[in-house]
Amino acid sequence: GNNKTRQTTVVIDDPPQALLSFRYRCDSSFELTQLEDMLVDKRSYGLFVIDRSEAAYGIASGKRIHVQEHLVSNIMGKHRQGGQSAQRFERLIEEAAHNFFKRATEHACSYWLPNLENIQAIIIGGPGATKDYVVRNEYFHHEIAKKIAKTHFDVGYSNESGVRELVDNAGALMGEIELDAERQIMNRFLSELIKAQPRATYGEMMIRKALEQGAVDTLLISESMRKNSVEIECSGCGHTWTSSLSRTEELPDCPSCGVSNDSHKELSNTSLIDVLSQMSAKSNSEIAFISIDTEEGAQLAHGFGGLAAILRYPMM
Helix, strand or coil, rough: CCCCCCCCCCCCCCCCCCCCCCCCCCCCCCCCCHHHHCCCCCCCCEEEEEEECCEEEEEEEEEEEEEEEEEEEEEEEECCCHHHHHHHHHHHHHHHHHHHHHHHHHHHHHHHHHHHHHHEEEHHHHHHCCCHHHHCCCCCCCHHHCEEECEECCCCCCCCHHHHHHHHHHHHHHHCCCHHHHHHHHHHHHHHHHHCCCEEEECCCHHHHHHHHCEEEEEEEEEECCCEEEEEEEECCCCCEEEEEECCCCCCCCCCCCHHHCCEEEEEEHHHHHHHHHHHCCCEEEEEECCCCCHHHHHHHHHHHEEEEEEECCCC
């Protein structure tokens, strides 16, 4: 029959992550919220709030905020009596504070370090000056310290609610950090592209060729990319070929015999992103998804067809 309107089937055997809750709902549409949440970018932010009485830390990833631990210091209050007794108690108080700061930062660093490559930045907050003190006096692991955002945020508490308040206060900074990282990788691509022997390429055909040769260091994919890789069989001559199409595009005429698309057969239909991701995995290539929220990101989507690559070596 006429294939001008094509059906797309996506089969998911197992979700990429375990479901955290069970939901039963009767509706005219599928409930996909939990599955959609799994598709968000895995880039995350370390969160840390502290004062002299308590601390908490965790991580923000996508729409989720996870508070890993809340610690209480048990630091004694200031001693009112004078003389040597007051000095001794003051030393004990400062020693207890030092030990608490050390314990809180060590716990947080141990939690973040295994996943450090996916953490964009560490966001620090608290209701007083302690947040600045622990950073200035190098309580954090040196690798963690490299990712601490320069701006520290005032929040009302140093517990779970303080961590969530920190995310609210630092939202603009977190978004800007992500966009800045995207600008940097796009500028790297653009600077390579204008060289005499560029280690960069773009367009689906050249990207596939580079991936097959193992030449791709980083694959850049626009978040606006919505094409599928469709394998088609000609109804006239039996010729098979692959074409990348959006969901609204009609099947093309046969490139071999020119027969129209009226009775062509779809043999397979796979997301182009999935196809390129599988090819990238085989060649150990990194993948960077680029939003259209920056000038550089819009240039990738509209000027380079949504696909570009930074190469390991120039392609002849």
